[in-house]
Amino acid sequence: MELILWRHADAEDGRDDMARRLTPKGEQQAAAMAKWLRAHLPGPFTLLASPAVRAQQTARALAVPITEKSLAPGATVAAIVKAVEKHRGIVIVVGHMPDLGRAAAELVASAQTEWSVEKGAVWWLAGEAPARIKAVLSPELL
Amino acid sequence: MDLILWRHAEAEENAADDMRRRLTSKGRKQASRAAEWLLQRLPSRFTLIASPAVRAHQTAQALGAPIKVEPSLAPGATPKAIVVAAGWPENKGAVVIVGHQPDLGRALAQLVAGGDGRWSIKKGAIWWLSNRVRDGDAQVVVRAVVSPDLL
Numbered sequence: 001m002e003l004i005l006w007r008h009a010d011a012e013d014g015r016d017d018m019a020r021r022l023t024p025k026g027e028q029q030a031a032a033m034a035k036w037l038r039a040h041l042p043g044p045f046t047l048l049a050s051p052a053v054r055a056q057q058t059a060r061a062l063a064v065p066i067t068e069k070s071l072a073p074g075a076t077v078a079a080i081v082k083a084v085e086k087h088r089g090i091v092i093v094v095g096h097m098p099d100l101g102r103a104a105a106e107l108v109a110s111a112q113t114e115w116s117v118e119k120g121a122v123w124w125l126a127g128e129a130p131a132r133i134k135a136v137l138s139p140e141l142l
Numbered sequence: 143m144d145l146i147l148w149r150h151a152e153a154e155e156n157a158a159d160d161m162r163r164r165l166t167s168k169g170r171k172q173a174s175r176a177a178e179w180l181l182q183r184l185p186s187r188f189t190l191i192a193s194p195a196v197r198a199h200q201t202a203q204a205l206g207a208p209i210k211v212e213p214s215l216a217p218g219a220t221p222k223a224i225v226v227a228a229g230w231p232e233n234k235g236a237v238v239i240v241g242h243q244p245d246l247g248r249a250l251a252q253l254v255a256g257g258d259g260r261w262s263i264k265k266g267a268i269w270w271l272s273n274r275v276r277d278g279d280a281q282v283v284v285r286a287v288v289s290p291d292l293l
Contacts, residue, residue, distance in 0.1 A: 109254075109257055118285070130259070132262050133261065135292050141285055
């Protein structure tokens with residue numbers, strides 16, 4: 001398994017959480033991360049995204065995503081793993097905190113806690129649980 | 143504080159004295175690629191601390207900065223020795239530690255996950271951690287993990 005957890009980039013505040021859009025800074029973060037991913041992904045991949053607009057916009061910087069309702073804010077680790085297991089090869093999940101941070105902690109360290117995944121950052125995990133952390137990149141360090 | 147844990151690059155296998163093993167030519171390339179990546183991102187002032195093993199010292203040299211050689215970072219270093227050498231988490235600024243496996247991987251498992259794991263780190267790879275306080279809780283943030291094949 002190769003799983004890339006990608007947190008949506010910087011987004012505007014807003015009353016309707018699902019409709020919040022990326023800020024100009026967020027658009028730049030998403031574009032920069034998409035460029036890095038294109039340069040380093042070894043081959044074909046499946047791109048899954050939460051239905052929230054900020055996740056959809058982040059994903060679209062790379063490709064047209066498959067929208068997974070189960071990845072909406074509040075996704076459980078089990079829901080994330082289930083969405084990923086439907087696909088083979090490299091799967092990229094564009095989602096939210098603390099959901100992605102919980103998934104990383106569970107898959108890498110079997111820990112029921114949440115790790116900090118920064119806005120617009122990717123966590124690239126490899127292997128079955130316990131997974132190995134292959135790469136982590138935050139937009140400021142690209 | 144920013145703490146960068148950097149595993150020495152690829153070294154020659156056959157040496158009577160483990161402490162004197164030198165980097166291979168591939169290892170020297172790995173070290174200079176990683177150093178270039180770090181220099182573009184580190185603040186202008188940082189502290190560079192290396193294990194006394196030649197392969198760690200040679201890796202650190204790629205950064206072109208003064209190196210503090212720390213005997214407690216030699217192969218077999220405990221997580222505590224690594225944390226103490228770095229001054230984590232009170233130290234201000236950025237500290238780069240060049241050391242060995244499984245020592246660095248043990249320190250990472252403890253710092254990031256609070257556990258006894260031995261995380262894998264490729265030769266020449268970099269782990270960049272920082273600490274912050276949010277809502278009264280001390281947090282460790284993994285800001286970057288990169289290995290030479292991804293640079």
